[in-house]
Amino acid sequence: MLEISEQDILQSLRRDNPWWGRQQTADVAGFDKRRAYFDAFRDLCLNWDVRRTVILMGPRRVGKTVMLQQLVADAIASGFQPDSILFASLDTPLYSGMPLESVLALFEKRTEHDPGSRRLVIFDEVQYHKDWEVHLKVLTDRHPKTRFIASGSAAAALRLKSQESGAGRFTDFFLPPLTFAEFLDFSDLETVLIQPQDHGRTLRYQTNDIDRLNTEFINYLNFGGYPETVLTPEVRTDTPRYVGRDIVDKVLLRDLPSLYGIQDIQELNRLFTTIAYHSGQEISLDGLASRSGVAKNTISRYLEYLEAAFLIVRVRRVDESGKTFKRMRQFKAYLTNPSMRAALFAPLDDGDEALGTMAETAIFSQWSHSDLLRNIHYARWKSGRQDREVDLVRIDPANLKPTWAYEIKWSDRHVKQPGQLQGLVDFALKNGVNRVPVGATTKTQTAETIVKGVKIKHFPCALHCYQIGRNVIEGRPA
Numbered sequence: 260m261l262e263i264s265e266q267d268i269l270q271s272l273r274r275d276n277p278w279w280g281r282q283q284t285a286d287v288a289g290f291d292k293r294r295a296y297f298d299a300f301r302d303l304c305l306n307w308d309v310r311r312t313v314i315l316m317g318p319r320r321v322g323k324t325v326m327l328q329q330l331v332a333d334a335i336a337s338g339f340q341p342d343s344i345l346f347a348s349l350d351t352p353l354y355s356g357m358p359l360e361s362v363l364a365l366f367e368k369r370t371e372h373d374p375g376s377r378r379l380v381i382f383d384e385v386q387y388h389k390d391w392e393v394h395l396k397v398l399t400d401r402h403p404k405t406r407f408i409a410s411g412s413a414a415a416a417l418r419l420k421s422q423e424s425g426a427g428r429f430t431d432f433f434l435p436p437l438t439f440a441e442f443l444d445f446s447d448l449e450t451v452l453i454q455p456q457d458h459g460r461t462l463r464y465q466t467n468d469i470d471r472l473n474t475e476f477i478n479y480l481n482f483g484g485y486p487e488t489v490l491t492p493e494v495r496t497d498t499p500r501y502v503g504r505d506i507v508d509k510v511l512l513r514d515l516p517s518l519y520g521i522q523d524i525q526e527l528n529r530l531f532t533t534i535a536y537h538s539g540q541e542i543s544l545d546g547l548a549s550r551s552g553v554a555k556n557t558i559s560r561y562l563e564y565l566e567a568a569f570l571i572v573r574v575r576r577v578d579e580s581g582k583t584f585k586r587m588r589q590f591k592a593y594l595t596n597p598s599m600r601a602a603l604f605a606p607l608d609d610g611d612e613a614l615g616t617m618a619e620t621a622i623f624s625q626w627s628h629s630d631l632l633r634n635i636h637y638a639r640w641k642s643g644r645q646d647r648e649v650d651l652v653r654i655d656p657a658n659l660k661p662t663w664a665y666e667i668k669w670s671d672r673h674v675k676q677p678g679q680l681q682g683l684v685d686f687a688l689k690n691g692v693n694r695v696p697v698g699a700t701t702k703t704q705t706a707e708t709i710v711k712g713v714k715i716k717h718f719p720c721a722l723h724c725y726q727i728g729r730n731v732i733e734g735r736p737a
Contacts, residue, residue: 272347273369280342316410319510326434327408345362347366375404379406395429436598437483485502485598526551543589615670651665673701674708
């Protein structure tokens with residue numbers, strides 16, 4: 260077998276590290292906007308008081324590599340020695356089968372820096388490197404003054420391995436798709452459309468142009484989850500080509516089969532496209548198995564793989580009292596990024612039937628970076644012969660009781676006809692009208708109504724989506 264020469268590998272490293280030998284920063288041309296999570300990520304990476312390797316994880320195309328390059332630029336601007344920074348893109352075939360220790364040795368040989376001094380070593384797309392977590396753990400112990408940072412797109416797979424092998428040595432940092440707040444910021448519209456109002460620990464927001472905000476919200480649903488589609492007009496005009504094929508070709512056809520040894524790729528592809536088209540609808544394993552002819556245990560594995568690639572999130576069902584079921588026979592599956600649907604099928608217009616469920620999908624996606632997501636469920640139960648449902652229910656993990664509940668609507672109809680929110684009213688009556696606040700989103704209106712003694716708050720969906728994303732980013736209650 261022919262081996263790749265050391266000279267070729269060094270040439271690749273020089274290409275990835277243009278700052279070696281001079282005060283040149285990382286090349287982030289065209290991407291001067293920063294994710295709202297950047298400051299927290301930079302502070303974590305450049306904190307030398309704690310000896311931890313940072314694992315940056317998130318789905319494809321959310322800006323991980325750009326954020327790493329921006330980290331390098333910040334470090335050099337703050338006085339960090341350029342020759343003490345290594346950036347290696349491990350998805351480059353040149354590094355295939357090459358131990359991380361060897362990449363580090365070539366870095367030391369090329370720049371002739373002091374390996375005992377403070378260094379930044381970044382391994383981008385590390386998940387395809389065999390036994391990366393074992394090698395990285397050894398390097399972390401061996402080089403106490405080196406801050407290792409690894410990134411990857413198979414979020415759950417990375418998290419599992421970092422927790423198994425890197426306990427006490429690795430710190431995970433998750434980068435989600437763009438929030439609606441970031442989308443408005445990247446579009447230079449946030450300060451134009453949003454006015455904050457201070458309510459203590461939680462900021463509330465208002466807008467002076469709800470129609471324009473709704474227009475931008477629909478744009479966000481169609482292409483707003485990816486920084487590239489917001490900042491690059493060419494990508495925005497052809498998201499099926501630049502984003503849709505990337506999801507199918509790179510994640511479903513390459514990433515997942517190589518990580519998990521999947522044989523029937525088309526079966527997995529059909530399952531994902533079905534979920535993507537019906538994002539937010541209730542699913543049962545029995546129903547999927549009977550319609551597809553695929554065994555339930557196979558479908559269950561595929562769902563785990565899709566979650567591992569951060570393409571979907573499953574939301575558990577609770578009953579009218581907020582109690583979870585022992586077995587997850589029914590659940591809802593949401594796209595983690597609402598604009599994936601438009602990239603795979605077609606953009607949505609105001610009035611499309613799917614707009615309501617995609618607005619619901621967008622609301623869920625705002626919590627991606629928050630631990631609160633694991634405590635958010637939907638409620639569904641039988642009331643006589645009728646099914647009742649509430650879209651979002653937050654369960655307090657301490658006492659397993661609901662703390663709030665609300666419905667996602669893309670309509671003002673329920674302000675005039677709040678009695679149609681029967682599931683929400685029944686849920687509030689069951690759990691205490693004074694203990695569990697309830698609400699329903701609207702298209703444009705803010706109001707309060709009362710049904711059977713239950714106070715229902717109504718608020719614009721787009722404004723609420725913005726508020727969740729902005730408060731989660733800044734560490735306030737959503």
